[in-house]
Amino acid sequence: MSTRDTGTEQLIKDTAKHLFFAEGKLHATTQEIADAAGVNRTLVNYYFRSRDILFDQVFNEAQDVFSTTLDEVFESNIPFKEKIRNLINAFTEETKEYPYRQLFIITEMNRDLVLYSKRSRVNKVKEFIDEIQVEMDNGELRKMDPRQFIINLFSLMAHPLITAPLQKAIFGMNDDEYAKLMEERKELIFETIFR
């Protein structure tokens, strides 16, 4: 069967991603998704058969984009510090656009609906760990479990973006003020990580 490509299928998927990852509405109903997309709810079933299948597709694509972004940084053949700088930039921008994506992945993992695809990310991480170890041996980094280094890095990048609403409330800041703070963090994270 051929297709006429009215763009509706992609529109629904993009809208779902926006609701889930950008607005944090992790349990939006098909009606809410359809309304946000400005289409008839039945089209969700027409294109995706069921809500669960839409969920799965969005979930998997989210993981792929996320993985690809990180891989491009990891695999680039440039000095370690530059690599980290690129990572901070790429990750921050990604997370700014979709702050709740990781959160979505985690909650879905907790529902046991999706078995986390061990698409052997483990191996690529091992390479990154080795690279970090070399830097530590050369005295470029404070010695510690390289996994702690990675955890530190991602914590400093991701957490303030994931918890943005909470932080804004605690500090009494508006969106612009917080965005500025996040921009300043890029350099600050770099300095913190490298002592």
Added chain:
Amino acid sequence: MSTRDTGTEQLIKDTAKHLFFAEGKLHATTQEIADAAGVNRTLVNYYFRSRDILFDQVFNEAQDVFSTTLDEVFESNIPFKEKIRNLINAFTEETKEYPYRQLFIITEMNRDLVLYSKRSRVNKVKEFIDEIQVEMDNGELRKMDPRQFIINLFSLMAHPLITAPLQKAIFGMNDDEYAKLMEERKELIFETIFR
């Protein structure tokens, strides 16, 4: 009207907290809560009238416990470094037990169902910021926006616990190995924060 206190009301509330905060099942149904508590679902309505009211109570109590824990640390009249050490301990233990509590608070905030009670946490935070500023002026801390210091601290503490399932998958670790890593972090966070 007096009460006979069979413990059922508290049991339901505790079970809900456990599902939400410990297991991350943020959208557990009343049936699931009742089953987990081993009681008839109707009792949820008997004690709380509606599911939303149960949600609100659990949500508010979560905020209160969280706030109280932090306040006790903030208000204690001890040297700054000790205060931070206590904070790291208290916060880590709390988050270990209920890793998804903050996540729950955030997603609820995004549903616009609950207006974040600005119970003037802002003021207490201001005092803490001042205290940090003094330390920076005295050269005890690297100079930066004190809010960044706070964000760094909470990011390093909370994020690896919130994203535990993800991290375990990425690093290929089991529960015990990850718990050990988290324990080692307490000291590591302290050192990272104080350069």
Added chain:
DNA sequence: CTTTTGTTTAACAATTTTGTCAAACTCAAA
């Protein structure tokens, strides 16, 4: 212009989840 095929819509059915009610039950007080 007619046909064909893919798309969209509304009405309907099925399922899931929540809320209500009266009856049964339990335990303490009279």
Added chain:
DNA sequence: TTTGAGTTTGACAAAATTGTTAAACAAAAG
């Protein structure tokens, strides 16, 4: 032991959400 207030239960009703179907529609092909 009876009475009575609070508790628990199952049956039922209501609401919300999802899934299905047939008919209307739109655009390309013949």
